Amino acid sequence: MNNKVVLFSEIEKTISCLNIADITEERKISLQPLVDYIQLKVSNNESIRLNFICTHNSRRSHFAQIWAQAISYYFNLNNFFSYSAGTEATALYPKVVQTLATSGFQVRTLSEGKNPIYSIKYADNHHPIIGFSKKLEDDFNPKSNFAAIMTCDSANEACPFVSGAEIRIPITFEDPKVYDNTPLETKKYRERSLQIATELFYIFTQIKL
Numbered sequence: 001m002n003n004k005v006v007l008f009s010e011i012e013k014t015i016s017c018l019n020i021a022d023i024t025e026e027r028k029i030s031l032q033p034l035v036d037y038i039q040l041k042v043s044n045n046e047s048i049r050l051n052f053i054c055t056h057n058s059r060r061s062h063f064a065q066i067w068a069q070a071i072s073y074y075f076n077l078n079n080f081f082s083y084s085a086g087t088e089a090t091a092l093y094p095k096v097v098q099t100l101a102t103s104g105f106q107v108r109t110l111s112e113g114k115n116p117i118y119s120i121k122y123a124d125n126h127h128p129i130i131g132f133s134k135k136l137e138d139d140f141n142p143k144s145n146f147a148a149i150m151t152c153d154s155a156n157e158a159c160p161f162v163s164g165a166e167i168r169i170p171i172t173f174e175d176p177k178v179y180d181n182t183p184l185e186t187k188k189y190r191e192r193s194l195q196i197a198t199e200l201f202y203i204f205t206q207i208k209l
Contacts, residue, residue, distance in 0.1 A: 007074055007123050010104025015074055018194065020202040031199060033169045035206045037147050042207055047079040048072075049146035053155050053162065057086030057133040058093045060151040060173045060192065066100060066129055067197040070122040075204045082129075083146070085136045087158050091115045092131050095180070099189045103197075136162065171199070 007015070023031075034050075041048045050068055054061035065084035072080035097118055101107050106121040110130075121128035134140055136159075148165035150156035156170045173196060179188040 006125075007070060008104045008106065008121075011070055011122055012074075012104075014103045014194075014197070015071065015201060018198045018201045020198060020205065023199060023202055027199070028202070030171055031203055033167070034147065034149065034171065035203050037167055037169070038203065039207055042077070042209060047081065047145070048077070049081045049083065049142045050149055051083040051085055051136075051141055051146050051162075051165070052149045052151050053085050053087070053136065053159065054150075054152040055087050055155045055158070056090040057084055057088075057135075058090050059096050059176060060196065061086065062092055062096050062131055063100075063193050063196045064149065064151055064173075064200065066105065066120055066122075066131070067193070067200050069129055070105075071197065071200050071204055073123060073126060075207070075209075077204065077207070077209070081142075083141050085134055085138065085141050087136070087155050089115065089133045089135045089138075091133050092118060093177075093180075095176075095185060095189045096193075097131070099186075099193045102190070103193065 038048055052061040052064040061084040065082045068082040091114060097107050100120060108119040110117040110119055115133050118131040119128040120131045144164040146165055148162035148168045150170040151173055152175060153172050156172060162168055173192060176188045176192045179185045
């Protein structure tokens with residue numbers, strides 16, 4: 001890691017505690033196509049664009065987008081851009097925002113309403129991520145030369161083809177939504193966030209710069 005790359009200290013602390021030994025060999029097989037895609041882009045000195053796609057673009061796809069961007073910065077990976085989208089637009093679920101804040105992200109609400117817009121920052125010297133729920137065709141998302149990462153089974157089944165994607169990779173996660181408004185909600189959202197961060201961290205450790 002380049003020592004000049006500085007994330008917010010709490011995010012650095014969270015990343016330093018991630019344990020890739022928890023990832024099973026079977027799961028690593030699911031992650032390998034994304035490792036290969038990123039490595040090819042790095043080897044060819046091309047920009048890397050990942051679009052994490054879930055049905056509602058409200059939970060898992062945002063966790064993945066935000067952790068991917070922060071961890072790519074941690075590894076000093078240049079020309080990396082992460083996005084998220086849904087097969088439909090709803091709203092970024094507030095517990096996702098709260099969970100990211102507990103890991104050290106600086107979150108500011110830019111607009112309220114049915115689909116709030118958030119600024120999510122991970123380092124002093126880098127642009128914040130603009131977080132809100134959006135469909136695939138939203139202008140915030142790339143139109144070509146990107147990998148479509150399917151983060152939920154329903155989106156994976158509903159989107160057999162993603163327009164403009166160079167490759168479509170299913171890397172699905174269990175939905176923490178089932179714990180909404182229960183005593184386990186905070187714990188389970190934290191677990192899912194850290195699982196996604198751990199797997200993305202593993203992916204980036206495999207990349208030869």
